[in-house]
Amino acid sequence: MKDTYTLKIGGIERELQKFPVSDKMDIAAFILFGDVELTEVCARELLKKVPDFDYIVTPEAKSIPLAYEMSRMSGKKYIVVRKGVKVYMDRPEKVVDVSLTTQKEQALYLGHEDGDLLDGKRVLIVDDVVSTGGSLKAVKELLAKFNANVVASCFPLAEGDAADRDDIIYLEKLPLFFK
Numbered sequence: 001m002k003d004t005y006t007l008k009i010g011g012i013e014r015e016l017q018k019f020p021v022s023d024k025m026d027i028a029a030f031i032l033f034g035d036v037e038l039t040e041v042c043a044r045e046l047l048k049k050v051p052d053f054d055y056i057v058t059p060e061a062k063s064i065p066l067a068y069e070m071s072r073m074s075g076k077k078y079i080v081v082r083k084g085v086k087v088y089m090d091r092p093e094k095v096v097d098v099s100l101t102t103q104k105e106q107a108l109y110l111g112h113e114d115g116d117l118l119d120g121k122r123v124l125i126v127d128d129v130v131s132t133g134g135s136l137k138a139v140k141e142l143l144a145k146f147n148a149n150v151v152a153s154c155f156p157l158a159e160g161d162a163a164d165r166d167d168i169i170y171l172e173k174l175p176l177f178f179k
């Protein structure tokens with residue numbers, strides 16, 4: 001069987017490498033790191049689809065280039081939800097999620113130095129792939145602690161059953177590969 005998946009997105013094409021996440025399933029890895037053209041295309045196409053917003057929020061780490069580019073194109077600030085506590089964070093708030101790609105529990109943190117900016121503001125959640133929805137749920141939980149008004153959650157790709165959700169904005173579907 002071919003060990004890549006051909007993704008067409010925003011008029012360009014990429015061969016995504018497949019990797020096992022369990023004995024029964026492979027994913028086609030969508031990695032924006034190092035691919036400026038792909039990042040720019042995804043940012044431009046998502047911005048055409050999203051409602052008005054005041055801030056972009058993205059979870060660390062793979063989607064940071066996308067959030068950066070959407071911030072640059074829109075002129076709106078982006079805030080990164082962190083996977084660890086840093087000394088420069090003010091009273092970090094914490095939530096816990098289970099990641100598909102690391103297959104471990106992971107904590108997400110947002111400090112008040114960033115989070116307080118979001119009080120009552122229209123927030124756009126940005127991530128690279130929505131799959132199980134665990135990370136999205138965790139980010140929403142964290143943002144609720146800061147009284148943010150989440151106006152939309154957007155992703156270049158919706159993987160597996162996530163493509164059937166009606167509470168997200170995405171560009172393309174990404175299959176899961178069952179063995």
Ligand SMILES: Nc1ncnc2[nH]cnc12
Binds near residue numbers: 030
């Ligand atoms: N297909 C995928 N590529 C990269 N990150 C992911 N996270 C969940 N699914 C993914």
